[in-house]
Amino acid sequence: MWRYFVGAGAALLLGVAAMFLFRGSAAQQPLVPRAPTAVAEPVEEEGLPQEAPSASARTREQKRFDRYDKDRNDAISRDEYLAPRKKAFAKLDTNGDGKLSFDEWAIKTTTKFAGADKDKSGALSRAEFLTTAPKPRKARPKCACPKPAAAAAGAAVDEPED
Structure with a gap:
């Protein structure tokens, strides 16, 4: 007990x-940090513009229209509209006959299969099939903003000592 x-x-x-x-x-x-000891020099305002720069007012569709309109006549012809498709077709039509066979269409896949079939048996074993796995995509950054000048300088800001 x-x-x-x-x-x-x-x-x-x-x-x-x-x-x-x-x-x-x-x-x-302390509840409030001490004030920094170094004081920045004043910036001369003579060289600064009166207004902040702004992006153009072009919309997404206007930019897309301008990419298709190669001759800049404010009209997209049939040839201009089909040009990207023709380039893609020309890449696939390897023999240049104007016709797309199945083998031409599937050239990337058949090349990948042939490269993975190391023993040239016409079939992929489990080990050979593992080599055909797609590579993981790298995650793209959401923002590609430049770092602020103060953060890039790093040591330029004096820290209060305890």
């Missing part, structure tokens, strides 16, 4: 000690 009283007393002492420690450490930290 006496063990319960000793345990309860020890827990009470630990609680009181923790309360004093937390209250003591909170009182030592």
